Amino acid sequence: MRAKESTKTGVWLIGARGGLATTLLAGVKLIGKKLVSSCGLLTETPGLQGVAFPALSDLVFGGHDIRKGRVYETAVEIYRETGTIPYDKLEVVKDELAEIDDDIALGTARNCGPAIERLGVPKARNLRGTLQDDVDRLGADMRAFQKRHKLGTVIVVNLASTEPPAGTGPAAKDPALFRKALLTRAAASSNGRVRGQAFRASTLYAAAAAASGFPFVNFTPSSGALPPALQAIFGESGLPFMGNDGKTGETLVKSAIAPMFKYRNLTVLAWQGYNILGDRDGLVLSDASNRQSKIDSKDSVLASILGYKPHTKVGIDYVPSLHDLKTAWDFVHFQGFLDYKMALQFIWQGCDAILAAPLVLDLVRFAALALRKEEKGPMRHLACFFKDPVGVAEQDLHGQFHQLLAYVERARGNQRSKA
Ligand SMILES: NC(=O)c1ccc[n+]([C@@H]2O[C@H](COP(=O)([O-])OP(=O)(O)OC[C@H]3O[C@@H](n4cnc5c(N)ncnc54)[C@H](O)[C@@H]3O)[C@@H](O)[C@H]2O)c1
Helix, strand or coil: CCCCCCCCEEEEEECCCCHHHHHHHHHHHHHHCCCCCCCCCHHHCHHHCCCCCCCHHHEEEEEEECCCCCHHHHHHHHHHHHCCCCHHHHHHCHHHHHHHHCCEEECCCCCCCHHHHCCCCCCCCCCCCEHHHHHHHHHHHHHHHHHHHCCCEEEEEECCCCCCCCCCCHHHHCHHHHHHHHHCECCCCCCCEECCEECCHHHHHHHHHHHHCCCEEECCCCHHHCCHHHHHHHHHCCCEEECCCECCCHHHHHHHHHHHHHHCCCEEEEEEEEEEECHHHHHHHCCHHHHHHHHHHHHCHHHHHHCCCCEEEEEEEECHHHCCEEEEEEEEEEECHHHCEEEEEEEEEEEHHHHHHHHHHHHHHHHHHHHHCCCCEECHHHHHHECCCCCCCCCCHHHHHHHHHHHHHHHHHHHHHHC
16 A cells, blocks of 8 residues: 555545635645745744655645535635635646546545535435445545555545534444444444444544555544544554644644743633634534534643643634634633732634645645654644644643654654664
8 A cells, every 4th residue: 555666645635625625725736836935834944854754746635525616616715705815826726726626536424413414515425335335435535546646655634524523432442343333234324323333424534544554634623533443543554643623723822822821820710712703614613513522622722731720611603704714812811929810812813724724734744754754653743733632631832842843853863864
């Protein structure tokens, strides 16, 4: 599966027609033509030079989605709604974006809940048969892509809509039970429920990546993508993986600012966060069960940094007119000397996809590097990219960033000693 001779690396995006994926695809093509800078990409900064990341020009893109459409048309739609992708420049890469459409296959919306199923136009392929049949079909799409483009490997990245929280029963924990549950016929219930277990679409995509010998990155808060059983399977298969939920907005600011209170022995009494966002992501998150996945991953940060749990609340509301321009207002109530109470407030106004797209490219390059170095299991050094990093208790952005730099230093050292 790992034809290492090729210099080309495949990037298989689950949710390839979404706002984030489209921004990433347009961005990477525009960077390639030197029409925009590589601002936002950590792997392009001087501190990370000299590491054997794949070149951006050597990345080849494809993916799954449950909606039809064309990448270029979505990019034009994004230009109209937010103006983030420059229209005149988009015209220059129109043909390159059109080529990617041929490598986007129809995915599965199995057990994703009604908020996501409503997006599926036309009805996504939900085969009768076992869940393993689904995994085989999804994996075959990924491997055919690798073969078609003669790719050294394929990095699979989940950028699909946020699913409701996944089940945590025995099959989600034990690799043997997990494999057995996949073989249960799911035809009777089209939603993929087997013996009380719910395997969501993200679980099937990740299982397909593992079975195909491909690293996997879960950029979404969907807990179905990396249940402990699958984490173990990635490890057993000698594959690196990482998640969950890209850290791009309110939580990024939180994990940078919260340590300050610790450094000055100021007690945080309350941290209230209120987020408003539009677009499809916001629409899906307006469903209470899908929203809960996001709140769970956002809310875990503070207690871990501070060492105690202040009163917290994270609210997320859908405001259609905002499109991808997300606004977060945070109110931090804290106490200092003489127990005097003070407050910090901030407003974060960021374009979600603009913040997230370069991170995804960085993660792809780090995952390709890890595979090349024959690393397996969670890529803990990438914790600074995630709200809820797998296998990492450290939530302080500064600490996480130092871990990344230490990894980079080691990678550079190994390269030098091999040279
Ligand atoms: N700053 C950010 O943009 C950011 C940060 C962290 C996490 N995320 C997460 O990334 C994901 C994508 O965000 P977005 O703004 O691009 O959302 P989006 O709604 O624009 O795109 C999601 C895409 O996934 C597709 N999809 C849904 N279910 C699918 C399935 N089962 N199989 C294949 N495709 C499926 C949809 O059709 C859509 O094209 C979301 O889960 C979001 O929470 C985004």
